[in-house]
Amino acid sequence: MQSTNPFKDLPHYLRVFQSYLGSRMYLAFALTLFAGLAEGFGILMLLPLLRGVEAGGGDAGEPATGVAKVMEDMLGVFGWADSTIAVLLVITVAFLLKGALLFGAKGYIAYLRGQLLRELKGELFDCYARMRYRYYVERDTGHFTNVINQQTNLALQAFQTLTQFFTQFISTLVYIALAFVVAWRFGLMALAFGIGLMWLFRRLNHYVRDLSRRKAQENSHLAKLLIQFLHAFKYLTATGQAKPLRGRVTQSVGRLTGYEMRSGIAQAFTEAAREPIAVVAIMLIVIIQLVFTQQPLAPIMVSILLFYRGMNATLSMQGTWQQTLNQIGSLEMVRDEFADQAEHREPDGQRPAPDLAEGITLDRVSFAYDDSLGAVIEDVSVSIPVRTSVALVGESGAGKSTLVDLMTLMLKPQSGEVRVDGIPGSEIELATWRKQIGYVSQETVVFDDTIANNICMWRGDPQRDEALMERIREAARRAHIAHHIETLPAGYQTVVGDRGVRLSGGQRQRLFIARELFRRPNLLILDEATSALDTDSERHIQESIDALKGEITVVIIAHRLSTIRNVDHVYVFDRGRLVEDGAYEALRDDGESRFGRLVAAQAL
Missing domain, CATH: 3.40.50.300 (P-loop containing nucleotide triphosphate hydrolases)
Incomplete structure (x- = not known):
């Protein structure tokens, strides 16, 4: 569980990205550090330059001390101590080097962002392909669509802004460190001001992160509503019932609009406050430097430049941190989704399923979606020899489709066992079994x-x-x-x-x-496969199915019993129990059988 302080969660957010990118993501920070040092070196070269300008004006001033003396001695090694042009060239090279390093850092971050996009979306798709069927039916489709389409994109933006935050943080540290080198009193003031500024913004940071989490949840809700509308478009439009759903969509969009507006206002405040705060701070530091420390012109000018750079970096860091928090809800949702998928991943066996050679056996299997609602399948035993055709018959809710889901190993029985060619279902490598299955349901795909x-x-x-x-x-x-x-x-x-x-x-x-x-396929499952067909088409399809007899194993679920006349065996279910089974003609001609009554009801 994350702390209530967003800054304390920084290491956690970094570890989330590191889990996909590894330690290579820190190379960008190293390049930024070297870029900051190159810039800092260029700024420090202003000290001998400004002293040279003062000397040129006839005022030799006091001998150089501290960092100014170090820079002058360094120039003296190359014989450039008295050359203003040489100093200007050194400053130019320093800033060119800084630009090249910064380009390398930003370009590498862009490369990592592309890698992260591939990792996140690819792995999420793989997770969804391996999740338990029961977990899938318990969640709405809008949630999965929202996470893989929108929230991963926002998580990528969080990565972009988080890396930008750390590069700005490194730059701030460089400026403050240089400030200590030039004038330690100034450095202390800059450090204290930066810490105080971040402390003042802490409540705003809490507020922005809370808005981000609400936006992520609301986007999932809106995606669910939109998918429901599109799936039911024909019905809702034909019956004029789109308006109530539109009301719910409008409410969701209204909430999202409010979150976006408040996030934007918070960002606008930070942006608007940046320059006034920087100017006020610079004026204060100049007054302190001139009135109280009475330093020479060169250190004062360099101090002003360093302070301005440091203030801009600090305020940019605050603005970037707010942008990061604005997307952190999406990052947390993606992170939690991976954790949920790991918890609900479909268990897989290690034994490859050979081509179906013996048959499928369900031995006293029972299954319930919810224990409080009772068993959907209770103590059922069914044997389906290879290359035979069987029919599963019963009223709606009798458990026929659930039984088929047990055969495909989409569902696991709470008791009993499913075996394929004698191999327990729990030991079978699922992909090797399911590639042998053909499945035609009433709901077309x-x-x-x-x-x-x-x-x-x-x-x-x-x-x-x-x-x-x-x-x-x-x-x-x-x-x-x-x-x-x-x-x-x-x-x-x-x-x-x-x-x-x-x-x-x-x-x-x-x-x-x-x-x-x-x-x-080796096993063909027809779950009300001909229910949407006209009589002539159904007859042709039935001929095709009959032609498969003896070639592959066929399991048929049908309400129209005319489609199962030629099967080898019929199993009749009632409320999750197997009540009778036998050949089609034998059960049909038995006036006392449940199947016989079903056939008579359809006047077959």
């Missing part, structure tokens, strides 16, 4: 891309690979959508739109089926 890419899932370039294209056509023919595709002007290169909006419901479903047939 179609991507905003071409028809060809929707079928082959970007396994190559269909326009250049004729063998791949022929596989795509074959899958489309077997799914009885080829005739429609070939009537389109762009054919298989037709872009179907977001979630297949340019296709009818039945066409989307057949495209979905074509993709799974293209994959040539």
Whole structure:
């Protein structure tokens, strides 16, 4: 848990970025330090330059002491002690070197920012691909979209401003250190003033960080509302019910607007206060130097320059720190998301699943999403031999889809065991099992891309690979959508739109089926796969499914029992329990069976 003082959390925020970039991020700070030292050297060279100007005016003044003497002796080694042009050239080279080093530091930070973008978004995507299915269904999609799209971008801005803060902090230290070298009393005043200034701004820093956290949370809420609106666009527009949701969106936008305005006002105050504070401080230091210390002109001029630089760096540091705090809520959200994903990562086994050769067994499995609501599946045993077809039948809520999720190992049973070819599900390397599975659900999955890419899932370039294209056509023919595709002007290169909006419901479903047939899976799961199809299309798809009999293992969930007439075995469920099973004809002709009553109700 972070402290209430933002400055105390600085090391923690640095460690967050270091965990992705390693210690190489500190190279930028080293380059900044050398840039500050080069600039400081150039400023200190003003001491012999100003003394030379005084001497040229006929006033030799007192002999040089302290740092002025060191600089003059250094010039004397090269024979430049009496050359004003040489001193000017040395100052020019110092500032050119400072510019080159600063460019290197800023360029390297930009490079690290690009690396961080790749690390954060890439790793977040990988985390989402490996998270537990139960954790996914418990969260809203808007949260995940907000984190990976918006909050990671703001976290990158936090990295940019945080590194800028530290470079300004290094510059401030250099100026104050040089101030001590030139005049230690002045250095003490500069240090005290800088500390006092940061202390005065501490309440404002707390306020800005709190606003940042609220903005991050509100952005997640707004993303959820917008995704809900877009997903339900057709329904809400057709029924004129968009207005209530718009009210909620407007409220969320209003809160975000307030947070942005208050953050902007805080930033504007810091920016506006910078120059007046610097001028007042300089006037005070000049008066003190002239009236109380009575120093020569050269140290006073250099002190003024150092103080001005130090004040600007300090005030810039405060402004940059506020910008960092303005995005720190996003950084904390991304950090917490990685921690949550680590906690809810799907456990994986170590044994690769061989090509399905024996079958799938569910041995007395039970499962509940919430213990207080009771079990969805209770003490169910099912055996599915390889290359057979089975049907899971029952009313809505009977647990059929949950049983399928147990077969795919998306869900883990609370008791009992799922085995694939005799291997316990907990020991199976999930990727090796799931690549063998074809899954067609009632809710179609179609991507905003071409028809060809929707079928082959970007396994190559269909326009250049004729063998791949022929596989795509074959899958489309077997799914009885080829005739429609070939009537389109762009054919298989037709872009179907977001979630297949340019296709009818039945066409989307057949495209979905074509993709799974293209994959040539060992296990094909059809979860109400033909429910959106017309009678003729359903008949053609049923013929395609029947043609797979004996080739692959098929599991069918269906309410329309006409689609399961040719399966090898039927399992009937009621309220999470297996109540009967057997061959289709045997159960249908048994007047006392639950399945027989279901068939009679559909007049089959």
